[in-house]
Amino acid sequence: MNPTLDDITARESRHIVQTYKRQPVAFVRGRGVSLYDTEGREYLDLVSGIGVVALGHAHPGLTAAIADQAATLVHTSNLYYHPFQGDAAARLAALSGLPRVFFSNSGAEAVEACLKFARRYWFTQGAKDRTRFVALQGGFAGRTFGALSVTHNDHYRAPFAPLLEGVTFVDPADPAALVAAVNDKTAAIIAEPIQGEGGIRPLSAPFAAAINDVCARTGTLYIADEVQTGLGRTGYPFYFQALGLKPDLIAVGKALGGGIPIGAALVSERVAAQISAGDHGSTYGGNLLGTRAAAFVLTELMERGLMDHVKTVGAHFERRLRALALKHPVIQEVRGVGLMRGLQLSIDAMPIVDTARGHGLLVNRTDEKVVRMLPPLTIQAAEIDRAVDMLDTVFASVAQGVQV
Template identity: 45%
Template sequence: MTPEEIRALEETWLFPTYKRSNLYCAQGDGAYVRDLAGRRYLDFLGGISVNSLGSGHPRIVAALSRQGERLIHCSNLFYHPYQGLLAKRLAQLAGMDRVFFTNSGTEAMEAALKIARAYGNARARGGKTRILSLRNSFHGRTLGALSITTQEKYQAPFRPLIPEVGVVEAFTPQALADAFSDRVCALVLEPVQGEGGVFPLPADFMQAARELCDRHDALLVADEIQCGLGRTGKLFGFEHYGIRPDVITLAKSLAAGYPLGAVLGNARVSGTLGPGDHGTTFGGGPLACRLALEVLAVIEEEGLVAKVKETGDYLLEGLRSLARRHPSIGEVRGLGLMIGVELGDAAKETVKRLLEKGVIANAAHETVLRLLPPFTITRKECDLFLETLDGVLGGIEAEQSPAS
């Protein structure tokens, strides 16, 4: 099919929910994506934090092939070997006690919200149902997750949303304390906000979050869907803060691009869900769980968490060097290979021109260049990205200068 044929089909038959860039993906290889014409693009977006091992990792391809031949799906009415093995592995890695599998991040968050409400109702018989989330958060697009996604552009068309949701408007311990009461059953946060502009939460805020949840008998829910599983240079984002949440949501990179999400809970919530309280047709299927086990094995055996920190530090240093030469760059921030570059109004144009030069990235929160490359990215590939970004920003700044 030609690009024109693909586009015509989508414009005719799909709900127009995406503003796609002019890239027609045909194949992936490591840190690169090829289009229909065979042109290679350096992927610094990683499917939005999904392709942590890059494209076509040989161990993932082999596991996919072997398990695909044996058993792709069986109902959750029955047992298969891999769901329990994966639950045990994730729980042990995160210091949790129980796991529920879903198909996606937003479904994981819906399950977490049900756990929170069930916990609160068991504690106060209906008087402990309030859920807090943070300004600029993003937790998903289904109705419950959307209700705690505090960005007007996502919420506006779908009101009324679920009730009993409050917003913490500033990332300070005092603002958090002001929002809390004994009616709160859960505080939901991203240790590093993704769609909100790649913003690591302040350490004193995270410490206060844990202390206030304990004081008010509320659950601390860490949305690790984008920042978890090694992305920040630690296996989980919350590890940077010396705290541990009560509930964790995972998805995106968990099964290397195959749909899989998970909710992890500690002993406080292990009794909140029983038979019939929640369920899924596809979540935790044999193929998805087999792939996730392989992902975790590759991350451990190839030492990728340490590599993420090392490569992330190198990339951050290069970006801060660029910032000293380019007035269009504001703050450069991030952890590991989850990096944001403040570009103001130039962010979207920068993304467009990078793509024209063969580099994939995107703009988060309208003004921030978001970088989420594979964990396997090399320094040479980082240098290529930095060189390309340097040229793109130089061109934009020259056009915007008074002399031009």
């Protein structure tokens, strides 16, 4: 017999390090945009594992590729070659314009690789004091020490000090502050083209121009953290392309494996040329299972019209959300691009998330007052309509103080 939610939560409360504040539901099955809990109840999933399950749950082609690879060969380590790293890397290179790839197992590890490669780039050239990073207020890059060091939120940082030294945070609304913060000790600027955890906030055109200008003038590297924005989520392969940015390094994760843990640092030739054997590594990084899954996801993205689909349904989503905002004054702003959307509320977003779940709809809260939605890229317009109709009911009931 399947365990009940009570069985599951009781066991976790005894044996899991309590780093997560979970919502009271356990999922056991999924299909497309739908998830099913231990009671067999269906939920429309606009979270997709925080922007990971890009092809939807239990995608038949991806499932078959993973199952075939699992039954053939899962892992051999980076001591040896296998057929899939080069395949996935060539596709990432074609999508991004950066020719070289280092495979990791997560977004934070992709950021770590980018930070290390940036320092190595200057070290190899004899600029050994060019070690500093400029990052953004509101930025998020992950929970490992390096990634945490370029993450702004003090709530995540304070208990773990001291972090990496030499990080300056600038206000993304102030391009002049960026220019002032970069000096001859700066190795790289790291910035998400759209801040995800920070509340779905795209960089402005003037700020993007300031990144380009200061990098061109000083040789400073730009690291685009596209862990959340990358791989079609915005209707572009990467959102730096929409902003006209010119990264030397790109951190990728989340959607890359469609749910199989894999990340990647994409690297320009000039940076890659300064990196030597032994500079970085990972036991699992780029193993057969992960890169087979990634190659499948990338093929779907590049050859099956998925990005055009995101542009079309993303525009529909935006129209529906703007109409929703007109009806509900608690929604102050609709932000985002493609299938990366945020509703800025005047209240804490948690009652909306909880009430929506009660109605069978999964959305996510970020930056306290933002409802974040990152549905599978395969979502259809009719499913978006169902979701926004549910949100309409949810906002009406929360406004009345009725939480179902």
